[in-house]
Amino acid sequence: MLNFFRSRTATAKDDLLSGLTVALALVPEAIAFAFVAGVSPIIGLYSAFFIGLITAAFGGRPGMISGATGAMAVVVVGLVATQGIEYLFPTVVLCGLIQIAIGTARLGKLIRLVPHPVMLGFVNGLAIVIFMAQFGSFQTLDRASGHLTLLSGMPLVVMLVLVAITMGIIWLLPKLTKAVPSSLAAILTVTLLSVGINHTMTSDSGSGENVVATVGDMLNTQAKAKAIAASRAKAEEIANDETKPLDVSTVGITSDGKNRVDSVNAVTAAANAEAALADGEGEATASISGGLPRLFFLDYKLPPMNFETLWIIFPFAITLAGVGLIESLMTLTLIDEITETRGRGNRECIGQGAANVVCGLFGGMGGCAMIGQSLINVNSGGRGRLSGITAAVCLLMFILFLSPWIEQIPMAALVGVMFMVVIGTFEWASLKMFHRMPTSDVAVMVLVAGYTVVMHDLATAVILGVIVSAVVFAWKHAANLGADISINEAGGKIYQLHGPLFFASVSSFKDLFDPANDPDDVVIDFYYTRVYDQSGLEAINTLAEKYESLGKRLHLTHLSAECRSLLDRAGDFVEVNLSEDPQYHVATDRLG
Template structure:
């Protein structure tokens, strides 16, 4: 075992202390999102334990922390409410039916994620541009900041005329607010200052312990983990070891109506969960200068959600806030995630009375420092140094993440980036025109030929006034898609209709195959002989490490 630890460079102390710190910081966030989804906080905490443990052991990115994330929880809010209504309208009314629909949706969500991993869809995260990544990080940092600001409040239960329960936030005032702010600033000051004195102990964990000790010893009347849970209708942190939820199979109708009801929510939750997990994985890759396995992470996330649903827990995904806390605290290996999950379970089973005494202010201070660490402040500095289109993408992704949803934000960012790239690439098509001694006109095409550049490509040719013999040389161009092939086909037909001979030179092998399949007219049009060494270089640059003059073609 020690040989394995040394070979993997596992730092037991740093990973263990980082895991404990993250578990403390995770409790209020998971509980808060449980209130948003109107489910028992212990359901969310059980899901955080199960998902966190499975992804830590089997995931593709050591150091990444997963749990019951708010990005997933908010998707199920409407489904749970509608599920309650459907349950009361059944022949035998079932109370809390929305909970059973939630478990079914979480299991289906997990199956979709496993399928995504098996199909190796995780690799598509490479297509996400850097401005989208920065917008994602900034947007989530703002969302987490807003969630912490809401902690400066008490929850008050109100019941509508229809009997729907709703908890309203009543913000703190006066001495209570100032005391909360003071404890938050104390926590932040310890996290900021302690590393300047020593790095042997994690600053965040030390700050939580010191702030808690001050509150307990002085007897301050402040909002704590226990009071926060009870204000939201919970019974406290105490729970039992997760076991298979047998009531799910007794109460959930297994039919097409149920499938069509939960499928849209499960698919959206699976998409959001994978996007947040994979982008958090990319962030960890940058922070640790290493590389994770996206497809393996997809399968692990899916397996975690399946088991969580079967054991009565809610769905989850990678959590950027807790992951940044883990990395900053020195957590790098799988042990940090395992420790987080086991510590969370220990709190629920044995140490609930102690953890309930932790002031919310200490945890808010940790999360505020995490927001400061997470937000890409460099994005302000580079605004005037990067293309305006990238600035627009960065801002729009941040805004959409805050206002709407993470998945929508990423899709919008990728689509806008792709459109900008296509537009800019379309303007790069060029044609160098020259004449041979025998009167043949040569068009040397430069730049990518694809659907966006076809119009500009066609404008380069003067079919009516060109001589009887024309050569079109593609040595500096790449034919990218079917639209480009159709454009070449139409151009050849126009020249032939005008009674002129056209020859296509230096086409790539795959393009030749497609053109030969498209029409027999290309048999005498495409020239197979290669007389330009640049063609070989363009076809496979890695085969020519030395100057071209040293090769014989």
């Protein structure tokens, strides 16, 4: 990664200013993910507040930012669509309880199993995903078709110029002063420019539309696009339902001589007309303004608390818990590497779980660590818990008091900040390492990055990468088992093994021996090897039976404590003659 994430000592001023910067960037993210989940924007904002506050205060990684995320939203959208939003909140609570149980069981250490090529693929894929996600900010709602289309003409030119100005400020300002986070300075500067541009160009054109899209514009565009999509889906459902007659009076057509295709077109045209009418006045259709959050059962009907409900929500809760923890622990590892400090994975699991429990109780959609916002925080100087707490509290203040001001922030400024995060996140050195890395590691890195980009599923990409890495490791070490063969003074044959004995090397282990032609006494020396699993034990047992059937004696020497423990626990499944070894403690030091 480029050195945008400079080493700094934590200060209260840096934490406060970086927290404010992160809060500004959290608003459009939380809104966008709420639309993905099929819930209202205010639910996404409340979720970001609760998750961000509790994990910052009690989690295991100071400086890491958590909130409502796309990974969690993708999981719950199916539940909301099929069962209703009332089932979402108990699911989030159950997800939190599962995460607390995982942290209490100290399973957070499993993140150590993630190999470096997987981490490289994760980071590079993430950078590409963040980059691609920003193109949604270059879209606007086309009145004629009701679809989102890319900007063009003057709005596109102005957007690109402001993005470039934002990136330039973030790059150049630290060379002059570090008194103010460069990201915050860039957002404030470009916001002032956009206000002036919108005031001047809107007044000149008389159209009433902003030339520079703001957070408020994005919120309204997303809300209208969602309403249009829902209206069309309902219209098509009605038109295609052969069991129900069309209410032709609502679409302005008569029943005589009209086939169903014409009816579909008419209903769709009515939906388009309704959408265009809603967009015609240019009035705000959504806002980030709201009151204090309330317990969900005060505003929503509580689903029946029975086994049937548990059967519905449990699969979603398990998936949410797994996705949330994997993404959070991967983010923790990344921030550890950047800041050269070490977070506490198990504590982070418990903190994330507690945050989701509270979030669910107050009607939130759940969440986990947000990698992009965490990198913004680190880049802006945020290192302590105060930065995350500040971000969450500022977000709540935006909702309660400052929504009109926050909605004036241009999307160009936030896009520019995220573009700089992309540049700093991508592991550019990995492009030069291709010819020096093992082919298998390159393949794993590309696989993880590709799956992340195509499927937008970071958790599954990591799991897939770990599995492939484990298979490659086992395949490579399957051929590493060998033996040095010698004859002792009594005429016995000694096999001194080298390499691991486990399921993948069992075949190589069996090929080393020649029971039919070996002498009556055979010794297998495990000084340089280790038995790892039941497959290895069974291979030893099978070999012992072959020698016993031929009237020959098999001895095992220099077994480590772990190996002997496995043999002891195997009980009657493995019966071999363990030779007394006066130098056994040497083997324990080597292999234990």
